[in-house]
Amino acid sequence: MSYAPIQRLLPDDESVELISLTRSLVDREIRPVIADLDAEAHFPRDVFRILGRSGLLGLPYPESLGGGGLPYEVYLQVLEEIASGSASVGVGVSVHALSCFGLFTAGTDEQRSNWLPTMLAGDQLGAYCLSESHAGSDPASMRTTAVRDGDHYVINGAKAWTTHGGKADFYKVMARTSDEGGRGISCFLVAADTPGLTADPPERKMGLMSSTTSTMLFEDVHIPAHRRLGAEGQGLSIALAGLDAGRLGIAAVATGLAQEALNVAIAYAKDRRAFGKPVIEHQGLGFLLADMAAAVESARATYIAAARLKDAGKPFSRQASIAKLVCTDNAMKVTTDAVQVLGGAGYTKDFPAERFMREAKVMQIFEGTNQIQRLVISRDLAR
Template sequence: MPVQRLVPTQEAADLLELTRELAREELAPKVVQAEAEEAFPRDVFRTLGRAGLLGLPYDEELGGGGQPYEVYLQVLEEIAAVWASVGVGVSVHGLSCFGLATKGTREQQERWLPGMLGGELLGAYCLSEPHAGSDPAAMRTRAVRDGDSYVVTGEKAWTTHGGQADFYKVMVRTSDHRSRGISCFLVPGDAEGLSADPAERKMGLTGSTTALVRFEGVRVDADRRLGEEGEGLPIALSGLDAGRLGIAAVAVGLAQGALDDALAYAKERETFGVPIIDHQGLAFLLADMAAGTETARAMTLHAARLKDAGLPYSRQASIAKLVATDNAMKVTTDAVQVLGGYGYTRDFPVERYMREAKVMQIFEGTNQIQRLVVSRALAKGVPAQTAVLA
C-alpha cells in the first residue's frame, strides 16, 4: 500500500524516491539470503553511504545531507520497510556521529565528520554493559589519563556493528562520581587492544551484527575525547532522544512492510469463493493494522518536527518509540495471523518481521523505561509551547 507523505521540499521528495529505488533494487534481492545466513551486509551500507543516506540530518559543510529530521526519519522508514536490519544499522550509525556533531570542537568535526558521514566508514555506539543496561550511570568501563592519551579498560555489551565498525563512540568512566564521572570518546575500530566477541545469536535482525566489545588497555589520544571530562552522560542521553526517533521510524517501516505483505496476500487468497479481505473479520484486522501504523508514523513525525523547530522533544521521542514499537509487535503478529499457516513458515517474510519487531521494544531504552520517562515528564509538568513553521 503506497504511503501518503507530506515533505517540505521537492528535494526531499526526490530523496525518498531515490531511497525507494535503492531499497527495491539493492536491498530487496539480498535480504532473505543475508538474514538466513546471518551475514552482515557491509556492501549495502557502502551503497547507501555513496548515495548520501548515512549522514542526512547533519550539516552539508561537514559532509552531511543537511536534511531536517522529519525527512531523515521517512528515509529510515522506507529502508526498514524492506530490510529492518539495515534500517537499524543506519540509525545506529547516525547515533554514533551525534556526539561529534554536537559536542566536538570545530577542529574535531572537520577532521573526522566528513569521513564518518560520507559513507565509507561505519560507526557503532557503546553505552550498555553486561551489568548496566537501563542504568548507564552504573558503568564500570574506565579510562585513565596517561600523558596525552587515555587507557581504556572494560566491556561494552549489545553493540550493534560490534567487530564490524570503523569507529566506536564510547562512554567510559573517568572518575567515581556517579553521573558526572563519565566521558565520551571516539575510538578507532582498529585500535590495539580493541576486540569483539562472536556475534550474539539473536531471535531476529540476524543480518545486524551485535556483539560484546572488549577494551583491553586501549590507548586513545586525548584529542579524541568529545566535550569535557564528565560530560559523557549528558551527551549519551541527548543522543538517545534522537536515537529513539530513529528506532521509532524503523518500527513504523517494519509495520508498514508487514501490512503491505498481509494486504497483498489477503487480496489474492480466496476462501468460500471470494478474496479473504472481503470477510469482515479479517478486513477489520487489516484496518486496525493500518490505523496503528499511520498513528505511529504521525507521532514519530510530530516529535521530529519539534526537534527540527528547536523545541524540547524528549517526552515525545519516548512516546513515539513506545507507540511505534508496540504497534510493530502487534502488526507483525497480526500479519502472521492473516497468512495463517503460511505465515508461520519461512516461505513468507512475515514470520521474520514478527521476530524482528520484538527487540524494538527492548533496545534504545526498553518500553518500560519509555513509560518512566513519560510519567516523570508528566509529573514535572511542561508549559504549553506553540511554534510557527516558516
C-alpha cells in the same frame, strides 16, 4: 513484490524526490537480497557503502560537513523507507547516525572537520558503546574505565549489545573517568584498529540476523586525549542527548517494518480465496487489516510530530519517548497480526511475516526498553 507507495506530506519537491530515490534504491539493492542475508546471518557492509555514496547516511547533518542538511522530519521518513526493505539495515543506519551525534554536538571544530566527513559519506561505519551486561537501563552504573595517562587515556572494560560490533570502523564509547556516578563518565571516539580492542563472537539472536551484535572488549586500549569528545564528565549527557534522536530513529525503523508487514498481509489477503471470495473481503480479516493500517499510520504521525518539535528547536524528549513507545508497540502488534493473516503460511519461512515478527520484538527493548520510556514520560509529566 512491489507495493503502492505511501502517501506522505513532505515539505518540498526535493524531499519527494529523495523519498522516491530511496524507495528505488531499496527495491534494487536491498529487497532482493535481504531474505538470504537474514538466513545466512551475513552483515551487508556493501549496502552501507551504497547508502553512503547515495548520500543517505548523513542526511540530518550540515552540508558543510558532508551531510544532507535535511530536517529530521524528512530524514526519518527516508529511514522508514530503508527499514521497510530491511529492518537490520534500518537499525544500522540509525545506529550510525547516533554514533556520529556526539562528535557533531560535542566535538571541536577540528575534530568535526577531521573525522565527520568520512563518517557521513559511509567510508567509516560507526557503532555506539553505552550498555554493559549489568548496566543497560542504568548506564550511570557502568564499570568500564578510562584512566588518564599523560596525553592518553587507557580504557579497560566491556561494552555489551554493540550493534556493528566487530564490523564498525569507529566506536563512540562511554567510559568512567571518575567515581562521581553519572557525572564521572566521559565520551571517546575509538578507532576499530586500536590495539587491545576486540569483539566477542556475535550474539545468537532471535531476529535482525544480518545486523551483527557483539560485546566489545577493551584491554589497555590507549586513546589519544584528543579523541575525547567534550569535557571530562560530560559523557552521560552526550549519550542521553543522542538517545532522544536515536529513539526517533528506532520509531521510524519500527514503522517501516510494520508497514512492510501490513503490505505483505494485504497482498496475501487479496490473493488468498475462501468461501468463494478473497479473504480480505471477509469482515473478520478485513477489520484486522484495518486495525493494522490504523496502527501504522498513527505510529507514523507520532514520530513525525516529535521530529517537527526537534526541527523547531523545541524540547522533544517526552515526545521522543512517546514515539519510541507507540511505534515499537504498534510494530509488535502489526507483525504478530500479519502472521495471523497468513495463517499457517505465516508461521513458515516461505513468507517473510515470521521474520518481521521476530525483528519487531527487539524494537521494544533497545534504545531504552518501553518500560523505561514510560518512566521518562511519567517523570516529565510529574515536572
